[in-house]
Amino acid sequence: MSALGRLKSWEGLLLALLVIIVAVNIEHSPYYLGVGNIVNLFQLSIEKIIVALIMTLVIINGEIDLSVASVMGLAACVLAWLFEMGTPMPLAIVGGLLAGLAAGLFNGFWVAYVGLPSLAVTLAGLIGYRGIARILVEDHPIGNFPEWFNLVGQQPLIGPVTVSIVIFALLFVIIAITLHSSALGRLVYVIGNNLQAARYSGIRVRLVKMTLFGASGTIAALAGILYAARLGSVRGDMAAGFELDIITIVLLGGVSIFGGSGNLAGVGLSILVILNLRNGMGLASITGNTQTSVIGALLILSVLVPNMAQTISNKWNGRET
Known part of the structure; x- marks a missing residue:
């Protein structure tokens, strides 16, 4: 079978x-099929899988965003700092979203207009944004949020389904339509396949990349706010390390790390x-460190297997000719 197959x-x-x-x-486990466990299956990782949706577009476009967890x-x-300063929670939420948008556009500027590699830019963002977060909250957690805000992250909305799960489902549909049935989606694939050809064809590459990084920052901010609502408090190290799971999800899903392919x-x-x-x-009481090791192994396999298939296919096709 060919690599394409x-x-x-x-x-x-x-x-x-x-x-x-x-x-x-x-x-x-006799508890696996329980309704509560199925909901928890999604709820405990809901913020990661929300960010994985927009990360899919970024990687198909030939870029990567390592700063999403930060x-x-x-x-x-x-959000927590503004609330502690006396800002009403709705405005604090807007502030948090704008911070994410600003971070995304900042990343996008250096990648799209300056031409720096997204790997380097977002790695710097991973460190820098985390530093700003720690400065804002220092060493103490901030909590005591309004009850309605905590309920957004914890209270079921439809049956046992929470607001976060509903948001994930809506984003999945929106991003699926965008990627597979819109002009923007086609441009994402074209640029990821051949950046120079896209530029020579008159495609506004910079605008597409700025749009994707801006969306990445905004959706990551939304996920961070939902995470704060679910936990009921905020610390400077929130979501640390989440980028590993997020990128693993995307690459394991068949999206090429080099861009241009995936769905x-x-x-x-x-x-x-x-x-x-x-x-x-988790049900088998396997420790978190072991779980992380397994996910890391999946990340390696998700990168190696498609590339090995491509290499074997190229050698086979060369032998045939």
Whole structure:
């Protein structure tokens, strides 16, 4: 089978892996299929999978945003700092979202207009935004938020489904339509496939990249605010390390680290695989460090397997000719 065929069947492999994981979880835990556990399966990682949706577009576009977890923490800390200063919570929420938008546009400026690699720019952002967050809240947690705000992150909205899960579902539909059925989505693929050809074709590459990084910062800020609502308090180290899981979800979903290929269906299956895998390990009392190691191994495999398939295909095709 060619590399293209392997990549096209990636969703099938993910589906088979998901079935195996679910079967093992059912076998090992009588609580796995409970409604409460299924909701918790999503709720405990809801902020990560929200950010993974926009990260899909960024990586398909040929870029990466390592700063998303720090932007989540920054937005939550801006919100908490403004609230502690006496700002009404609705305005504090707006402030947190604007902080995320500003961080995203700042990243986008250096990538789109200055031409710096997004890996370097967002790695600097990962450090810098986290530093600002720590300065704002110093060493003490900030809490005592209004009850209605805490309920947004904790209270079921429709049956057992929370507001965060509803937001995720809406964003999934919106981003799926954007990526697969809109002019912007086509431009995202074209630029990710061949940046220079896109420029020579008259595509406004800078605007597309600025739009994606601005959206990445805003959605990361939204996820950070939802995380603050779920926890009921804010610390400077909030969401630290989340970027590993987020990027793993996207790459495991079949999105090429080099850009230009991938789809949201694969990312959706990847979300289910990782959430069920983490949930099963949690029910089996496997420690958090071991869980992180497993996710790290998945990240490595998600990068290596498609590239190995491509290399083998190239050698095979060369031999045939």
